[in-house]
Amino acid sequence: MPCCPGSAATFAQRKDADVRPGDRLEAVIFDVDGTLVDSERDGHRVAFNRTFEEAGLPDHWDLATYGKLLRITGGNRRMAHWFERNGMPPAQARELGERLHPRKTEIMRELIAEGAVRPRPGVTALIDALIARGVAVHVATTGTRAWVDPLLERSFGDRFDTVVTGTEVTDLKPSPAAYLEVLRLTGASPSHTVAVEDSSNGVRAAVAAGLTCIASYNSYTRDDDLEGAKLIVSSFDNPALVGWFRQRMPQMVSGA
Incomplete structure (x- = not known):
């Protein structure tokens, strides 16, 4: 679907924005x-292999x-890249990836269940600490809604x-489209909003949307x-992460 009013270029000038x-x-x-979840190793990878x-x-x-293939965003694109790299003609690789992807999604739903x-x-x-202190929490993913909703x-x-999800916004990260759509739907101000990511593509998407990003x-x-x-932290239990949020939330006076 088309991106929200206000293109990525509108937000690009705010790459140095920070919730101070x-x-x-x-x-x-x-x-x-x-x-949010450790979904790649024991979820998506297993679903691809069963497919x-x-x-x-x-x-x-x-x-x-699989770790190397994560550089390719989108499940059907990832499969197409793999098939083509192993000698399959590009058009055939794309067709096979698109044909297999629905079944992969079904298996992912089974693994989630x-x-x-x-x-x-x-x-x-x-998340609970943020909600308790009046902070709205949202999701921006390019995963498909068919498995994202049951997982959440x-x-x-x-x-x-x-x-x-990627069902509504088809431009995958590092495109900022998913983040821009959340901002459009919620009316949230980029200067008072933080994105939480785990990867290079995700950080690039958040920054391009004019958001402060934590990885x-x-x-x-x-x-x-x-x-x-x-x-940048390795876990959500990291004291530096708790301190970072506390500094930006005067109302967050105790707990994490």
């Missing part, structure tokens, strides 16, 4: 894959291989006010270039 100590934080927008097996294909992505995908430690406590419901209930990397993204993030 003493400012009142009004909203936090979370990414999903790798940020290949069901289709009678010899392909299998081990942990290291089984509880294979869990929240990252500390993130639920952070199972893991976080009804905590999120607004959820924008909490995972085992797959620890070596990503996270330049542009105002704070």
Whole structure:
């Protein structure tokens, strides 16, 4: 779908924007894959491999291989890239990726229902602390709504006010489209909003939308270039992260 009124260029000039100590934080927008949940290793990767097996294909992505493939955003594009790299003609690779992707999504939903995908430690406590102090929490992901909704419901209930997915916004990160759509729908001010990401593409998307960004990397993204993030941590339990939010929330006087 077309992006919201106000293009990425409108926000690009605000790349150095920062929610500064003493400012009142009004909203936090979370990414999903790798940020809210450890979904890549035990979720998506497993779903891709089961899809290949069901289709009678010899392909299998081990942990290291999948980590490299995460540079390609979008499941069908990731499969197409893999097939083409292994000798398949480009048009055939794209067609096969598009044909397999719906089944991959179904398997991902099954894994979510089984509880294979869990929240990252500390993130639920952070979300609850934000909500308790009047901060709106939203989601901006380029994952498809077919699996994002059941995942969020199972893991976080009804905590999120607004959820924008790749079903509504087809420009994938590092495009800022998902973030811009959340801003459009909520009327949130970029100067009082923080994005939480885990990867280079995600940080670039948030910064291009004019948002202050925090990066909490995972085992797959620890070596990503996270330049542009105002704070980089390895977990949501990190005291530096709690302190960062407390400085920007005068009302956050105790707890995390």
